[in-house]
Amino acid sequence: MTLEAVDVRRAYGDELVFDGVSLSVSPGEVVAVIGPSGVGKSTLLRLLALFDAPDAGTIAYEGTDVWALSDERRLEYRRRVGMVFQEASLFDASVRRNAAYGLRVRQPWPDRIRHEFARFVGGANGTGDAIEALETVGLAEKGDQNAESLSGGEAQRVAFARALAYDPDVLLLDEPTSDLDPRNTAVIEDAVLEARDRGIGVVVATHDMHQARRVADRTAVMLGTEIIEVDETETVFDEPSDGRARKFIDGELIY
Template sequence: MLSGRFTRSAAQAAEPYRLQQASIEFRHVSKIWGQNQVLRDINLTISPGEVVTILGPSGSGKSTLIRLINQLETLSQGEILIDNHPTRHLRGRALRQLRSRIGFVFQQFNLYAHLSALQNITLALRSVHQQSEADASARARALLARVGLAEKADHYPAQLSGGQQQRVAIARALASEPQIILFDEPTSALDPETIGEVLLVMKQLAHSGITMVVVTHEMQFAREIADRVVFIDGGEILESSPPEAFFTRPQHPRAQRFLHKVLDPLHTEEQPHASL
């Protein structure tokens, strides 16, 4: 596991620690874009330390759901609470503090091309959290080692594979020691050869105790690491259950059809669900 809050010295930066946790609660959350209702009356509670995977077809509202948590998208209706504290009306410093508690890993990595892997991680530690160069560098190197990239500290994004860039992005998301980490389809921009290295890092992170919410199309990964699977379609939560129950005994007909297609794509929807 990774290191503690920002009072630690450079020598302590690589020492193990238990990641902090936070709860997330959606209360009657809706998101509307013009005439399009992206999310409809979402009610969902995620416990501290829980690992939740969000599944559903493209355009179902999955990414919007997690982007609302740290206000990368704004709510239209309802409320989101972090550790029982409402977040909808946070602005300025209060919003920055909220976002410092929430790591976010994007589909497209979003690394700064003109900065090395090390510098991409230390930037926020130095500019936002006021860490010294030595402490920030020690923490960044510890995180790069944690994701298997210790030897790539001085490499620029263009010199890294897609999987390596995404692992740097995960290390960057962990740098501020968030209580929550959100993943928005983190393997969708990767080639098949590099998906596994990113999923391995995420599997290891899932055992650290941090609260994780993962939007993904990786079915086996969702089945292996999640405490709970949430299935969304048409902007609504249609099913929420433990992974084994979801993948073997889905209750909602739409979830049944979805799994039938993604797990057995050579068959048509009209074939019996029993083949799952």
């Protein structure tokens, strides 16, 4: 499904985070949102994930204004979105149980994934083998290991697998590799591209412009309280239309 924010505004009290921001992601597309720390990238992802409502504007799935729906209908859309935060939050349980958590809490499952349940988790109540999702991030062999024994990079890979296991329509990633070494970063980036190839729309908020170049089909530049540029990634980095985007990419704007 296509997910879009249209002219959204968000403020916390008197502090304006952004205003008039629009962004969309289509199935099988990776969109990167780059910008300095504190500019509002995480806030935008929370709006897209339906954790928070915009103060103005629209969050639309397949053209439907989701915040105009009942709580029950809105929950149906929220369940079609996966989100991976900057820091993995895993339970004191096996890697497999952590990876299967998203499937367990989404019962009863939509028709489109019910028949896949056995393949993903292989057991009652989502407690069996989340094999495919863990294989995507290279951790299938650690399925029986306690998640608390993992390295930080491995834990983040499990968090990614947990979001991927229930086959979301859209995957939102908030600085997913900011504290990871090159090896774990490469695994996550490969998993992002695999998700795109499966038809999942991906939005990744990152301050790593090299990462945006590697994985994103389109890139949005967020500065101040607005998105000042959004285009194909190559165009944004090589021929941006907004001079501020050029200066930010070249490191000439300090925030």
